[in-house]
Amino acid sequence: MLTAHLLEDILDQVRPLIGTGHVASYIPALAKVPATKLGIAVLTNQGDMLTAGDANEAFSIQSISKALSLTLALGLYAPQEIWQRVGKEPSGQAFNSLIQLEMEQGIPRNPFINAGAIVVADLLHSRLSAPRQRLLEFVRQLAGDSHITYDKVVAASEMMHSDRNAAIAYLMRSFGNFNNEVLPVLNNYFHACALKMSCVDLARTFSYLANQGVSIETGHAVISPTQTKQLNALLATCGLYDGAGEFAYRVGMPGKSGVGGGIIAVVPGEMTVAVWSPELDSSGNSLAGTAALELLSNQLGRSIF
Amino acid sequence: MLTAHLLEDILDQVRPLIGTGHVASYIPALAKVPATKLGIAVLTNQGDMLTAGDANEAFSIQSISKALSLTLALGLYAPQEIWQRVGKEPSGQAFNSLIQLEMEQGIPRNPFINAGAIVVADLLHSRLSAPRQRLLEFVRQLAGDSHITYDKVVAASEMMHSDRNAAIAYLMRSFGNFNNEVLPVLNNYFHACALKMSCVDLARTFSYLANQGVSIETGHAVISPTQTKQLNALLATCGLYDGAGEFAYRVGMPGKSGVGGGIIAVVPGEMTVAVWSPELDSSGNSLAGTAALELLSNQLGRSIF
Amino acid sequence: MLTAHLLEDILDQVRPLIGTGHVASYIPALAKVPATKLGIAVLTNQGDMLTAGDANEAFSIQSISKALSLTLALGLYAPQEIWQRVGKEPSGQAFNSLIQLEMEQGIPRNPFINAGAIVVADLLHSRLSAPRQRLLEFVRQLAGDSHITYDKVVAASEMMHSDRNAAIAYLMRSFGNFNNEVLPVLNNYFHACALKMSCVDLARTFSYLANQGVSIETGHAVISPTQTKQLNALLATCGLYDGAGEFAYRVGMPGKSGVGGGIIAVVPGEMTVAVWSPELDSSGNSLAGTAALELLSNQLGRSIF
Amino acid sequence: MLTAHLLEDILDQVRPLIGTGHVASYIPALAKVPATKLGIAVLTNQGDMLTAGDANEAFSIQSISKALSLTLALGLYAPQEIWQRVGKEPSGQAFNSLIQLEMEQGIPRNPFINAGAIVVADLLHSRLSAPRQRLLEFVRQLAGDSHITYDKVVAASEMMHSDRNAAIAYLMRSFGNFNNEVLPVLNNYFHACALKMSCVDLARTFSYLANQGVSIETGHAVISPTQTKQLNALLATCGLYDGAGEFAYRVGMPGKSGVGGGIIAVVPGEMTVAVWSPELDSSGNSLAGTAALELLSNQLGRSIF
Structure with missing residues (x-):
């Protein structure tokens, strides 16, 4: 029991x-x-x-935030707007690999590997005026806790180690599957990961x-x-x-x-x-x-x- | 309802x-x-x-038989004897690809892709004196239907198009993950696929x-x-x-x-x-x-x- | 004759x-x-x-410039400084693929694929105060023609289609094989390609x-x-x-x-x-x-x- | 001098x-x-x-024999008969990898990796009544030494470790790029490698x-x-x-x-x-x-x- x-x-x-x-x-x-x-x-x-x-x-909740960002996106887009840009299948590879991403023309396998979550961040960036603030409000409300914050040290530190994720974003942009400036979107993505x-x-x-x-x-x-x-x-x-x-x-x-x-x-x-x-x-x-x-x-x- | x-x-x-x-x-x-x-x-x-x-x-039930063969193997082997030879993860690739198999040293991703099912067939071959007959009895009993048979034409036809599966088996044998002669095991594997x-x-x-x-x-x-x-x-x-x-x-x-x-x-x-x-x-x-x-x-x- | x-x-x-x-x-x-x-x-x-x-x-000489940039680098660096960062082997893949680059830890196969030439551009950027001007002088002298120029339209156009090369540079930087800011180096790289x-x-x-x-x-x-x-x-x-x-x-x-x-x-x-x-x-x-x-x-x- | x-x-x-x-x-x-x-x-x-x-x-000359077998094949086939079945490019991968072979539909990159040499052995098998004897005569004549032989111990030992090469041959056969029985061709291939x-x-x-x-x-x-x-x-x-x-x-x-x-x-x-x-x-x-x-x-x- x-x-x-x-x-x-x-x-x-x-x-x-x-x-x-x-x-x-x-x-x-x-x-x-x-x-x-x-x-x-x-x-x-x-x-x-x-x-x-x-x-x-x-x-630091890190990738758990990927489920939250996707939930937020599900309320902003029609399903096909999301699923034409990111798949629904397991990747069978490391979470941050570029190999499969290149072989599959810049369409990430699913929204929970880095590439997929970066596409979701790009989607939020396109539709929300302040995506970072919106995500925080969303989480505070769901948790019933207005004190939840981003860990700025973690977010800044992630940003300083962002090269591979930048590579992922630029590769997707080369395939037409990323629509905004890379760094601001990554910054939001890293803030989501830095939720405490x-x-x-x-x-x-x-x-x-x-x-x-x-x-x-x-x-x-x-x-x-x-x-x-x-x-x-x-x-x-x-x-x-x-x-x-x-x-x-x-x-x-x-x-x-x-x-x-x-x-x-x-x-x-x-x-x-x-x-x-x-x-x-x-x-x-x-x-x-x-x-x-x-x-x-x-x-x-x-x-x- | x-x-x-x-x-x-x-x-x-x-x-x-x-x-x-x-x-x-x-x-x-x-x-x-x-x-x-x-x-x-x-x-x-x-x-x-x-x-x-x-x-x-x-x-022709084809790959549905992979679940039956695995069920049979689960009764013959300790779990670790099976799972040290075949994984439990989605492959993220075509069912009959050799690429991942080579990169992962001959250990198939899971028992439901061809390579994994061929390992299971190899396991059954090592432990059963008449694996093909045993599988048929097992299925007949479960289905409560003693008329279930192998479609011999399908099995023979599969055997004539077995080159890729033979490549898979030989590649696994080169990594030490296949223990019997290739052709008899493939023959049993194809018979399982040919269950009607x-x-x-x-x-x-x-x-x-x-x-x-x-x-x-x-x-x-x-x-x-x-x-x-x-x-x-x-x-x-x-x-x-x-x-x-x-x-x-x-x-x-x-x-x-x-x-x-x-x-x-x-x-x-x-x-x-x-x-x-x-x-x-x-x-x-x-x-x-x-x-x-x-x-x-x-x-x-x-x-x- | x-x-x-x-x-x-x-x-x-x-x-x-x-x-x-x-x-x-x-x-x-x-x-x-x-x-x-x-x-x-x-x-x-x-x-x-x-x-x-x-x-x-x-x-537009495009990738022919990769041989010029390497020649310039050969005069600025000891051999091992170059060859520890870029290999000497054929790639067996498309000139702009990231697959091999990821599998080989960010070390490009050779200096004539994009990734390798971008490493050479990074090397020139680290050692020369005005690499773009230096390359132009070098070429003008070798050709005995002081009218050789960069095609600014081509260079700007390349820069607008630079996402894949940016992905390559960021991926190498994630492996510690790229030392400068990505965009200025790419800009020089594209100018070299835009030599007329x-x-x-x-x-x-x-x-x-x-x-x-x-x-x-x-x-x-x-x-x-x-x-x-x-x-x-x-x-x-x-x-x-x-x-x-x-x-x-x-x-x-x-x-x-x-x-x-x-x-x-x-x-x-x-x-x-x-x-x-x-x-x-x-x-x-x-x-x-x-x-x-x-x-x-x-x-x-x-x-x- | x-x-x-x-x-x-x-x-x-x-x-x-x-x-x-x-x-x-x-x-x-x-x-x-x-x-x-x-x-x-x-x-x-x-x-x-x-x-x-x-x-x-x-x-044991091993893969040096690949150049001899190709020379022999050049005398038996029109160029396009050979080069439609094997490429002329460096592989950029290990000599015995199946990855590239699968991605390139069973056409080996060149005749000097294992897959390519096995295609050449398949070609010799199709055209010669006694390919093993013919290769030996060819070598003896070129070397001016009638005592050159196959090392039978080496050939037999290779045959006992042939699983990966068998996988290569079967994979090519699944793509229609191998025309004879696998084992006899591999046997000839291993004999060529076993020339002393x-x-x-x-x-x-x-x-x-x-x-x-x-x-x-x-x-x-x-x-x-x-x-x-x-x-x-x-x-x-x-x-x-x-x-x-x-x-x-x-x-x-x-x-x-x-x-x-x-x-x-x-x-x-x-x-x-x-x-x-x-x-x-x-x-x-x-x-x-x-x-x-x-x-x-x-x-x-x-x-x-």
Whole structure:
């Protein structure tokens, strides 16, 4: 049965894994996060929030933001306007590779690899007058927390290591699949990655995925039931970098990970989960975080399969 | 509500799609199947079988057999014996490509692309004295139909067009990931692809996927509940060639397709579905069959997402 | 025997090929060059200049400039400073592909594909205070023609279509193999490509390649005899995009082509040749130009093989 | 000046390199060859044979045989019959890769990578009743040595490690670019690789490359002057695996290497050289052998550039 005690117990079981992964180190702000951080939050569709460990401590959500940006874009564009510019298939390659992108004429495989998320950022840039501010308001509302901010140090640091993402954007522009200036769009993209949120924030924010598009926190419809089902499908097949198959096999929930060590996952109709443990596995997904979700899935007997 | 009438109605809606795809033509036996064939069968976990169209006509199940071979292997080997030789990730490439296979040292991405299924065939060959006969018995029992057979003409024809699959097998053998003689294993592999089964047969056969591993037809446990969940996860991320993301997005069920135009899919805990329409889309999945599953999912409001 | 009459005769023989290729069209300034232009100039090591056709008309030398930039860099850097940042091997891929560049950690295959030439431009940018002016002076001196200029329209037009080259530069910078700001370096790179020179200019300019590094025009040593031999070797294996093998097979001279339809080639110890015909073959090399060089090689019995 | 003393001197200079490479070890028969073997033979077009070191000791010529098989095929087929099935361009990839082969529809890049040589073996198989015997007679005649044989142990050992080459052949057959049974053709291919010849044998055998197609040893025309020029061009751009550019840069002669540590190279119009030193560099070319050729080229001031 789902209790705070169960969550504590799960964290105790996965804590020994800490030390067997590696904290993301490509920017200093991520490298210095203590590897021992470990938190979990579960929001049931009945509105109960259960937590354990460092569930209230904010961290850099990184690629988890890709799901938020896509959600925002789904409200601004007709489906075909989005899906003609980015695919819906797993990539089978590293999250930041240019190889497949060149072979497939600048159309990214899905919105959760870097190239795809950069296309989404380009879409937001074309339609919103202040995309960065709009995303922040969107997240604050969903999380019911007006104190959520961008970590400016992380965003600036990402921008200083942006060469590969700039290469991705320019390559897509050479194929006609990028419409704005590269640097401002990348700047927004990196700000989204630099959102600081806690497990509790994330569980509230993504509760619409578990509830047919209606936020448990606000009671408002964020996207339609059909869009929710579709978004969950994309998360299940593409949300965990090149480890989506393994995640589905072990955890069996649609989810999205970030190199900050966070993962959000949902059991549609039942609950939204957010975990955080900074050390990553070889695919870039939180090592202890994945293990915690696997235990949760097994002990509750809850998954989509 | 799920009725035979609903199924008839769905077939009527998708029938206009016939003519917009292409029937598999790499072997004559497949090329000559009438494109107008269209059938669907749904077996509920309560044991009710509903059908429409050509649901009782047998066709070449082709790659749907990859799920059966893997199920058989799951009963013969410890998990790590299988998963050290074949991965669990979507490939992001054509089903019969050698490129990724060479770059990843002869370890196929998953058991549902050709290379992966050939590894599974190699595993069965190593452990069973008569793998071809054993698979047939296994299928006959699951389907409750002792008349199911291999289509010898199809199997022989596949064998005559086996060069690319032979290349795949030899490449894996060069990496130490194939242990038997190539031709006999390919012969078994092609026989599995040449199984002739109807939608009704398939719905009965795969009912264990919807029922925690226990066959609705026989009442016997085929695999464990955990294995069932894992197999469904693999099907959801890798079961539809390079169209798994699109299938999840539109249909939202774990499934497996074949170039004969068949697809099986399940809603765990609820039902097993088999459809057949020979014309394929650009990913090699049944065009009208996918559309029928999408309609069924939408009209029943049933999917895993 | 090498006479102006022979050159006229050769042009007559290849003129019927005009109409079977395609003029480069990615920028308007190139697309509007008349396809019927055809010229050849041969400068013997004895100092005799023989010409035919449009040998005195200036055109956009495009990638032929890559050999000039490398020659300039050879005088500014120790060999290992250059060759640790760019390789000496044929690429086996399109001239502007990013695939190999990513797989080989940002080290371009050779200095004559775009990525390699952009590294050379980066090298020049790091060491020269006014690289664009310096290259122009260098070329004017070698050609003995102070009127040679950059085509500003072409350079500006290239800059407006620079996305793919920007992607290449950023990708190399992400691997630590690009040290300056991208846009200024690309601007210089595009100016070099936009040099306007005639066949006569080119034959004079590159005469050092046929004469152990000493310009026939100026009598000065441009590079050492060993460097000359090495540069000719690079041109022979990498100078004709992905058509170097075919060019060696048919023509048998070290050479460098440009998408403006120019080709320079040398028989070391004997002569320097420049041809111009705007229509290109599928590899991007002048179609009639290659044929003219082949005829010249065969009729004189002169090649390096 | 070219003397036996100069050759001795060159061997002394390169001998210290022994120990810095690695002897081919994929089959035992190659792995056990002493790494200290070192030999060189130069045959001038005047008919003078100069030697040093182990120049008379036979070794496994391996891929050097690819140049002999192609020479034989040039006499049996019209050019277009050969060149429609195999290209003339450097591959830019490892000698035994399947990646490029799949991307280029089963047409190998050139006749000196494995795939290309297997196509040539397929061509010989189609036209000759006893291709293996014919090649042996051809070599014996060219070398003026009726004792040259196939090393049966090496050939059998290669056959036992033939999986990757079988994959290559089957992949080409799937594209319609291989016409015979795979195993007999591979058997012939491996026998050609298993020819045992000394540096002296090799210098005599390949003297036609330096002499417009006429063997210095026999005085007979082996191929035409034009074919000779073309073959030398192919060797210059494709003869040294993925190290052709570096070899041209350092040595400046058309050449062909084998993983047995042998290399043959020519200065057209002047001389034929054969070297042997079993340790290889990272491209699979003889490390000390390449260095010896580089010294010879520099000290004589002879190269094609």
